[in-house]
Amino acid sequence: MFSSVDKDPRPYLKVEIFGVDFFGLLDSGASQTVIGKAGWDKLLNFGLSMETCKNSIRVANGGQCDVLGVVDLPIRLNEKIRVIRTWVVLDIEAEIIFGIDFWRDMDIVSDFSDSSWKFKNELKMSPNLGCARGVKHGKSHVVPDALSRAIALISVTDTSLDNWYIRLKRNIIEHPNKYPKFKLRDGNIYKFVNFGHPTLDERDDWKLVVPKTLRRDVLHECHDDPSAGHLGIFKTQKRITNCYFWPGMGADIARYVRACEVCKAQKPEQRRPYVQERLRKTYGEVAQRYNRLRRRPVTLSIGQVVWKRNYTLSDAAEYYASKLAPKFIKCRVLKRLSTNVYELADFGTGRSLGTWHIKDIKLN
Numbered sequence: 001m002f003s004s005v006d007k008d009p010r011p012y013l014k015v016e017i018f019g020v021d022f023f024g025l026l027d028s029g030a031s032q033t034v035i036g037k038a039g040w041d042k043l044l045n046f047g048l049s050m051e052t053c054k055n056s057i058r059v060a061n062g063g064q065c066d067v068l069g070v071v072d073l074p075i076r077l078n079e080k081i082r083v084i085r086t087w088v089v090l091d092i093e094a095e096i097i098f099g100i101d102f103w104r105d106m107d108i109v110s111d112f113s114d115s116s117w118k119f120k121n122e123l124k125m126s127p128n129l130g131c132a133r134g135v136k137h138g139k140s141h142v143v144p145d146a147l148s149r150a151i152a153l154i155s156v157t158d159t160s161l162d163n164w165y166i167r168l169k170r171n172i173i174e175h176p177n178k179y180p181k182f183k184l185r186d187g188n189i190y191k192f193v194n195f196g197h198p199t200l201d202e203r204d205d206w207k208l209v210v211p212k213t214l215r216r217d218v219l220h221e222c223h224d225d226p227s228a229g230h231l232g233i234f235k236t237q238k239r240i241t242n243c244y245f246w247p248g249m250g251a252d253i254a255r256y257v258r259a260c261e262v263c264k265a266q267k268p269e270q271r272r273p274y275v276q277e278r279l280r281k282t283y284g285e286v287a288q289r290y291n292r293l294r295r296r297p298v299t300l301s302i303g304q305v306v307w308k309r310n311y312t313l314s315d316a317a318e319y320y321a322s323k324l325a326p327k328f329i330k331c332r333v334l335k336r337l338s339t340n341v342y343e344l345a346d347f348g349t350g351r352s353l354g355t356w357h358i359k360d361i362k363l364n
């Protein structure tokens with residue numbers, strides 16, 4: 001149910017910021033969440049750092065109000081915490097006005113007919129997230145669409161955070177100036193990563209920072225999933241760095257792809273060490289067989305009958321004769337001149353045919 005404040009008929013929502021209760025006005029006409037003087041006074045003791053900005057906003061009565069600055073506030077609604085970028089406008093009376101950014105980031109829907117609201121349970125699909133698919137992690141899952149167009153496959157929820165992520169988030173909130181490349185949106189951390197080439201949309205350069213607990217899911221989604229198609233290391237890296245960031249992600253991706261059982265079984269190029277091993281083994285076998293055949297030590301004895309390769313003359317006059325000439329001529333071994341060289345004699349006439357290498361001699 002909505003809360004009400006001072007008989008004000010408008011819908012209020014009770015939230016908690018740094019453990020302090022706030023009653024915020026749910027204003028579907030406001031594009032931005034705004035904290036007024038009463039709310040800001042409550043937060044002064046928390047040493048929040050505010051980014052100054054030279055904006056002004058138009059309020060309901062038509063007047064212009066100066067924006068003192070912006071601050072990222074971790075707002076808790078029931079069990080859900082989202083860091084909402086909030087404008088500080090001291091001219092506003094309400095403690096806090098929740099704009100549509102809050103509605104969207106908190107994923108709430110309201111029914112004014114019975115003054116109720118609830119968290120939207122179904123996964124919200126953002127139209128410009130072509131690859132959006134629901135991966136459920138814990139109770140709530142949200143596809144944020146504010147900063148990065150690429151995030152889609154996973155969403156960081158309160159149940160999926162690890163200490164590294166929580167510490168980073170706290171540091172970003174407390175010392176935003178020390179983390180200029182990080183931003184919080186929808187409770188998620190984004191990092192600005194530009195690889196030096198221009199991108200069409202700056203939002204593409206903001207990558208969703210992945211907590212340790214979800215990195216395996218990202219790897220799985222971007223490599224193993226049927227739609228991911230088991231791409232190689234470089235393509236998987238490209239796909240993941242498009243959307244996500246975590247320290248050491250390159251090595252993690254390479255290790256993951258190399259260890260993929262499906263890839264090992266299907267794609268030869270993925271298993272270079274294996275292939276090399278096979279090649280080495282096969283070469284060894286072939287070479288052994290080759291050597292066994294070619295270098296088989298043969299010793300011919302004197303008087304042994306063998307066949308000598310018949311090198312015929314190749315000039316035109318002898319052409320037909322050479323075509324018809326026998327390939328081998330029957331001989332006898334006359335003399336052994338060295339390990340591989342023998343003097344042969346014609347089998348019929350006994351006339352010496354000169355010296356021949358073992359490669360031209362065939363056994364009978």
Ligand SMILES: [Zn+2]
Pocket residue numbers: 223224230231257260261262263264
């Ligand atoms: Zn694979």
